[in-house]
Amino acid sequence: MSRDLVDDPTxxxxxxRHLQQSQPSRPPIERFGQGYQDYMQSPLQPLTDNLESITYEVFEKDPVKYEWYERAVALALKDLRALLGDERQIIVAVAGAGRGPLVTRVLQASRKTGINVKCYAVEKNPNAHLxxxxxxxxxxxxxxxVTVVASDMRSWPGPTLPNDGSALTKTDLLVSELLGSFADNELSPECLDGVQHVLHPGHGISIPQSYSAHLTPIASPRLHSDLLSRASTxxxxxxxxxxxxxxxxxxxQFDYISTAPPTTSPEVPQTPDVQQAWSFxxxxxxEILAHARQRGAGGTVADTGTPYSGPTTNDHNARSCTLRFACADRGVCHGLAGYFETVLYSSPNRPKHNNNNSEQQTIELSTNPVTMAEKSKDMISWFPIFFPLKTPLHIPDGGEMEVSMWRQTDDRKVWYEWVVEVYMRVPVGEGGSGKRMRVGISELHSSRRNGCMM
Ligand SMILES: C[S@@+](CC[C@H](N)C(=O)[O-])C[C@H]1O[C@@H](n2cnc3c(N)ncnc32)[C@H](O)[C@@H]1O
Incomplete structure (x- = not known):
């Protein structure tokens, strides 16, 4: 190289500059999350708190979520029309409408499919209502x-007939998005139970149809030391x-502790072992809602006259799981990473495997790192959730973690409890598979004191 070139910084x-400009563009979640890496925030509680307009504005930037909702609504409208015929309007309610992006998607789906809808937007946040x-x-x-209803969805009596404002009718389609990073942690199950009385009991469709919470153990010294150093601000x-x-x-900055298949070979691609905790x-x-109402009203056990005791009206929304994770390599667990998947709508009338996206039979969203690329690549609305462990747990090579988690509830609130155990196999005698011995256990963690108010 000539000396001139070395001396010339141009x-x-x-x-x-060339390197900078020819970089592949970063995925939307990285652009969107810039500055938020490893920054822990308390989950939103849109049921008890009223969200600010700027928070809705951030949600509305998602390039995938609303598009997928529109597809799900279009599929459901086609199925409802096939069932109910062309004569009457399909009645749709958006429950928890926020500033209205899902209402717009319902109206767009209606226009694109040519299926006439009557749309209700129900919202309890007075600012969003305006x-x-x-x-x-x-x-x-x-x-x-659009008929805008300022009400908690659980106390909305339902739509009224167009020609008789005092007579109530049922909705054919109920659209909501009340999901948190761990699916049910913003109390979607409790809110949707409370509004189900407005849905037609025969053919009524809920979008989403189901959702599930998923988790996997992780190592993240950074999150642990951040929590350690936090005074309670x-x-x-x-x-x-x-x-x-x-x-x-x-x-x-974190590592998955359990990968599937568990292997130490650098040639086998490692995917985290993310397991389903529960679903709704x-x-x-x-019958389940009727039973819960009966208990809540201090009812009696059917046919016996015995008063109910113990169970509360929301018991059917309690969940629990025990999951086992194989760990090929030794490591330290600082907590659990949580994700969700949801089936917005799965049409019973379309072929199972259809490569044409616009006619896809099942419309799903996912933040689960194993399925997100396939189900809803580039969705940005949700970050994962992290359940910390107060004392990190050491795992030996070839160890196993057993995670127990509960979604607990009483009549007023919902909270989570979690405990993690570590096991290893110790050889006994010759040729046996060994004895499973517990070598570590975390405290039982509980968010009861800071549960989500119903
Ligand atoms: C996660 S935001 C979604 C808003 C909007 N649908 C969207 O997708 O951008 C949930 C919305 O539901 C509303 N919400 C939550 N619980 C509700 C309830 N019980 N009754 C009525 N609205 C509720 C909140 O105020 C909030 O506007």
Whole structure:
């Protein structure tokens, strides 16, 4: 290289610019999450708190979620029309409408499919309600045709008949998006139970139809030391309670502890072993809700006259799981990473395997790292959730972790509890598979004191 070139920084600068400009663009979640890596936030509680307009604005930037909802609504409208015929409008309610993006998608699906709908937008946040009314008056697609209802969905009596404002009717399609990073942690099950009475008991469809919570153990010294060094800046939390609540966080510097298949070979691609904790489906079987109502009203055990004791009205929304994770390599577990999957709509009328996306039979969203690329690549609305462990757990080579988790509830709130155990096999005699011995266990963590109010 000539001395001139070495001394002239312009060429070096040009080359650096070239490298910078020819970088592949970063995936949307990385662009969107810039500055949020490993930053732990308390999960939103849209049921108890009223979200600000800026929070809705951030949700609405998602390039995938709303598009997938529109596809799901279009599929459901086609199935409802096939069932109910062309004569009457399909009645659709968006429950928890926010500033109205899902209402717009319902109206777009209606226009694209040519299926006439009557749309209701139900929202309990008074600020969002004002925005919905304005949108109804100004957006040409809405054209003042949407009925905006300012109410908690659980106390909404339901739509009224067009020609008789006092007679109630049922909705054919109930669209909601009340999901948190761990599926049910923003109390979607409780809200949808409370509004199910407005859905037609025969053919009524809920979008989403189901959702499930998923988890896997992770190592993240960074999150652990961040929590260790946190004095309780949040005045509502005592110092020890910081270990007893889950956090929403864009995981960045971390490792999966259990991979499937468990192997130490560098040639086999490693995917995390993310397992399903539990799931919810909607609409719920009417007997379950009737039973819960009966218990809540202090009813009696059917045919016996014995008063109910113990179980509360929300017991059917309690869940629990025990999951085993094989760990090929030794490591340290600092907590559990949580994700969700949801089936927005699965049409019973279309062929199972259809490569044409617009006619896809099952429309799903996922934040599970194993299935997200296939189900809803580039979706940005949700970061994972992190359930911390107060004391990190050491896992030996070839160890096994057993995670037990509960979704607990009483009549007022919902909370999570979690405990992790570590096992290893110790040889006994010759040729046997060994004895499974517990070599570590975490504290039982519980977010009861900071549970989500119903
Ligand atoms: C996650 S936001 C989704 C908003 C909007 N649908 C979207 O997708 O952008 C959930 C919305 O549901 C509302 N919400 C939650 N629980 C509700 C309830 N019980 N009754 C009525 N609205 C509720 C919240 O105020 C919030 O606007």
């Amino acid at each position: 060429q070096h600068l040009q080359y650096m 925005l919905l009314q304005r949108r109804n008056a100004t957006d040409p697609l809405w054209a003042n045709q 949040d005045i509502s939390l005592s110092v020890s309670e910081k270990w007893e609540i889950p956090y929403v966080v864009m995981l960045h 489906s909607h609409p719920v079987a009417p």
